[in-house]
Amino acid sequence: MLKMHNVSKAYITDSVKTQALQSFSLEVKAGDFIAVTGPSGSGKTTFLNISGLLEGFCEGQYLLDGQDVSKLNDKDRSRLRNEKIGFVFQSFNLIPELNLFDNVDVPLRYRGFNKAQRKQRIEEALNKVGLAGRMNHYPTQLSGGQQQRVAIARALAGSPAFLLADEPTGNLDSQMADGVMALLKEINASGTTIVMVTHDQEQALQASRIIHVRDGQVEEVIHEQKAIA
């Protein structure tokens, strides 16, 4: 479970203060598929990055699976992130010099797995996204949709409890986007909690809850039933 209570975050650049999150409160339960929507600059990415322990915050409380994040030191926080969180970004963020196998291996190297365990996890993850036959290919040899599938495999290979996705289909045409959405729904159905930032209303309606963010706050929470009606 992921629980934020009155979390605030401000950026200060050249003595100009930007309030990115303001008393942001949200509870994400195991098994949820949350879509985060809202205007550009409303704080969606900041929320996702704080959730994924990529960024800190100024005020408030954040519990990740019961652990009070602000009470952890850097090392424990990194360990918690590596164990619990998988990330998927709009721009895939694959390493062009590495083949698919080695790309998926990157986050596993931060974990305690031995070589055989890593190999098994990589093969399973690439199999899950339908790319097991292309392990020796390089990212540039793939379509955008396939590259995003590799990024999803990389995020899943460590069996994270949470998959955090920041506009995962933002760089894909609609057909590839549909494929990636179908894959994310499958992953959620098999037990991974997903939090996804999206601009696409139709995609958001496929989530179990929609969190609408405005001016760094949760403006509205729309539940599945209401969203479909």
Ligand code: ADP
């Ligand atoms: P969204 O993802 O909804 O577009 P962001 O979370 O990226 O919004 O940004 C929220 C606000 O914080 C915006 O006003 C943005 O300009 C500001 N912001 C985000 N990152 C930084 C940063 N590293 N330095 C300064 N301001 C930032």
Ligand code: ADP
């Ligand atoms: P950080 O310094 O934030 O831990 P790096 O800059 O080492 O991450 O990560 C480089 C890239 O490797 C990231 O952009 C991301 O795509 C990937 N990566 C790193 N850690 C993870 C992780 N735990 N899960 C998924 N991908 C990761």
